[in-house]
Amino acid sequence: MKPTYLYRLMIWVGIAVLLIWSLGPIYWTIASSFTPTDDFSVRPIHFFPQHLTFDHYARLLGINIARIGGVEVFKQFRAALVNSVVTSVAATFLCVAISALGAYAFTRLEFPGRKVLFVLVVATLAIPAYAVLIPLYQIMINLHLVDTYVGVALIYVSAFLPLSLWLLRSVFEALPIALEEAAQLDGAGRLYIFFNIVLQLAGPGLTAAAILTFLGAWGQYLVPLIFSPQATKPLTVLIPEFVTKNFVDYGLITASGSIAIIIPALVVIFLNRYLVSGLLAGSVK
Amino acid sequence: MASVSVTNARKSYGNFEVLHGVDIDIQDGEFVILVGPSGCGKSTLLRMIAGLEDISAGGISIGSRLVNNVPPKERDIAMVFQSYALYPHLTVEANMGFSLKLAKASKEEITRRVREAAQILGLEHLLQRYPRNLSGGQRQRVAMGRAIVRNPQVFLFDEPLSNLDAQLRVQMRSEIKQLHQRLKTTTIYVTHDQVEAMTMADKIVVMRDGFVEQIGAPLDLYDRPANLFVASFIGSPGMNLIRGEICTTGPLTFIAEGGFELPLPPEATVTHGAKVVYGIRPEHITIGQGSVSTQVVLIEPTGAETQVTTKVGPQQLIVTVRDRVDIHSGDPIAIAPDVSKLHLFDKATGKRLT
Numbered sequence A: 001m002k003p004t005y006l007y008r009l010m011i012w013v014g015i016a017v018l019l020i021w022s023l024g025p026i027y028w029t030i031a032s033s034f035t036p037t038d039d040f041s042v043r044p045i046h047f048f049p050q051h052l053t054f055d056h057y058a059r060l061l062g063i064n065i066a067r068i069g070g071v072e073v074f075k076q077f078r079a080a081l082v083n084s085v086v087t088s089v090a091a092t093f094l095c096v097a098i099s100a101l102g103a104y105a106f107t108r109l110e111f112p113g114r115k116v117l118f119v120l121v122v123a124t125l126a127i128p129a130y131a132v133l134i135p136l137y138q139i140m141i142n143l144h145l146v147d148t149y150v151g152v153a154l155i156y157v158s159a160f161l162p163l164s165l166w167l168l169r170s171v172f173e174a175l176p177i178a179l180e181e182a183a184q185l186d187g188a189g190r191l192y193i194f195f196n197i198v199l200q201l202a203g204p205g206l207t208a209a210a211i212l213t214f215l216g217a218w219g220q221y222l223v224p225l226i227f228s229p230q231a232t233k234p235l236t237v238l239i240p241e242f243v244t245k246n247f248v249d250y251g252l253i254t255a256s257g258s259i260a261i262i263i264p265a266l267v268v269i270f271l272n273r274y275l276v277s278g279l280l281a282g283s284v285k
Numbered sequence B: 001m002a003s004v005s006v007t008n009a010r011k012s013y014g015n016f017e018v019l020h021g022v023d024i025d026i027q028d029g030e031f032v033i034l035v036g037p038s039g040c041g042k043s044t045l046l047r048m049i050a051g052l053e054d055i056s057a058g059g060i061s062i063g064s065r066l067v068n069n070v071p072p073k074e075r076d077i078a079m080v081f082q083s084y085a086l087y088p089h090l091t092v093e094a095n096m097g098f099s100l101k102l103a104k105a106s107k108e109e110i111t112r113r114v115r116e117a118a119q120i121l122g123l124e125h126l127l128q129r130y131p132r133n134l135s136g137g138q139r140q141r142v143a144m145g146r147a148i149v150r151n152p153q154v155f156l157f158d159e160p161l162s163n164l165d166a167q168l169r170v171q172m173r174s175e176i177k178q179l180h181q182r183l184k185t186t187t188i189y190v191t192h193d194q195v196e197a198m199t200m201a202d203k204i205v206v207m208r209d210g211f212v213e214q215i216g217a218p219l220d221l222y223d224r225p226a227n228l229f230v231a232s233f234i235g236s237p238g239m240n241l242i243r244g245e246i247c248t249t250g251p252l253t254f255i256a257e258g259g260f261e262l263p264l265p266p267e268a269t270v271t272h273g274a275k276v277v278y279g280i281r282p283e284h285i286t287i288g289q290g291s292v293s294t295q296v297v298l299i300e301p302t303g304a305e306t307q308v309t310t311k312v313g314p315q316q317l318i319v320t321v322r323d324r325v326d327i328h329s330g331d332p333i334a335i336a337p338d339v340s341k342l343h344l345f346d347k348a349t350g351k352r353l354t
Ligand SMILES: Nc1ncnc2c1ncn2[C@@H]1O[C@H](COP(=O)(O)OP(=O)(O)O)[C@@H](O)[C@H]1O
Pocket: B013, B018, B036, B037, B038, B039, B040, B041, B042, B043, B044, B045
């Protein structure tokens, strides 16, 4: 059947709405980041910036020195960027490593309570972060982990582990067990099989878990607001601070926001190539 | 090389017993085939020998060693899986050398032994390829290569040819057999295909529903099936099996359920009135003369021989003839079973009577 004109129109309208919905705010952020500060108060607002400036980026990157509350903006920004990267990367590595081992155990090892334990771990996904924030804060204070990389990364790991575990278990379950049995007969032990067969073939799954964890950690606001007040403050917490009592620095907010968007986008683009499936082709019919 | 003995082996999954006490003795260097319909427990038994499934009861020995509690990698066996199970991220060479690498063999030795095996199987030009770039038959060969390289005590094969097309299957059948004649390694081979079993095995183990029905050389099973199951399972086209009973008085004859009579050999040791199954292979019936009048239903020439399906009362009988015959479906035709090749089974137990 040839799609009717109306049908095609509906599809195009749908696509357009989706694009505007998801790309609109990103466009607005990036466009604003090139708008001179004075233009923000001009009415009516324009869809395309009337003048272009790199001033906001210059301030962020330390080409022009600007200060907020006596601290140079670019130093704050640089520190927050490093903090965001360090905590997100650390959380991603830890989370993927731990959940890979855990998911493999849940898939292939027989131990009592295996099913119950798995359900319990995954069920923690349903617990909202704010419900555990206060007790968690007390724990972290006692462990002296507030405002440390280790503390924040561990919280992220505990938050994203269940999802990653769940994802990787279904990835491992889909791997043909005959491969592992063949390796067993060839003389390989459990860990050798895990590292040299299973992980080699689970690349796309591991990548997906890494992307999910990285994006989740990168976008955290509530947790670092409480657990990373100073030394480990990430971008998400820093950016709103560009709103001061007398002045909302839209330029700085949108410029730093743009950079905060670009980094995860680059990570996803880079990892995307490992998401390709078809690695198993030819091993088992 | 080693002998393998399975003694009263049982396997249960929970309360569900799938092997009910299996006894098999396999001589050093023998090529043994486990055959039976799908789900009868062949793979389970093979995997128990490999150590991939534990043994619920009974014992399995390789050589003189009881291996019930020996982990797979210490059993010195190699297995070829139905799915081939090649490591997709490794080249053919690395696939074949995987076990030697794990055994910490030197690089030179690994290379030498992989080349040797590759040469035997004609894989030399494929060593640098990845499994995804091989055809089904080549993958099958690599899977065998991986087993050969190890020079194990026992080869285990689980339906290795079932993913190949018919022509390749026939070719690989003879290659595997030749390989065995060359290496003389004890081999246990699982298949559901009785033709494969007949053509390749030194000894066939016929299984059904977790029991061993009969063990013997291919032609022994063909000539003297121990029971109705083996009689119907071995041979293609299958043995004609006709239910009925021995006449109650007078000279011994067989009266089929459809009411017609079939001849018995004079020396038959059956009692009057016994309920039996009369078995005769298609090639042991001659057509054109004889005491049984039938009607031709179907003619299927295969070239070398012709398969004629005839009908007596409600019963169909298949006859194979070597000569070209000029008959047509619907024709009446007389047939004569060769009573010296007759098989009689007890109808109640299915056991062979003579
Ligand atoms: N892991 C398992 N759990 C429960 N039942 C099983 C399992 N593996 C096999 N079985 C059962 O055992 C029987 C024999 O299986 P299998 O040995 O694979 O048969 P075959 O190889 O002869 O086709 C089948 O009825 C099958 O359903």
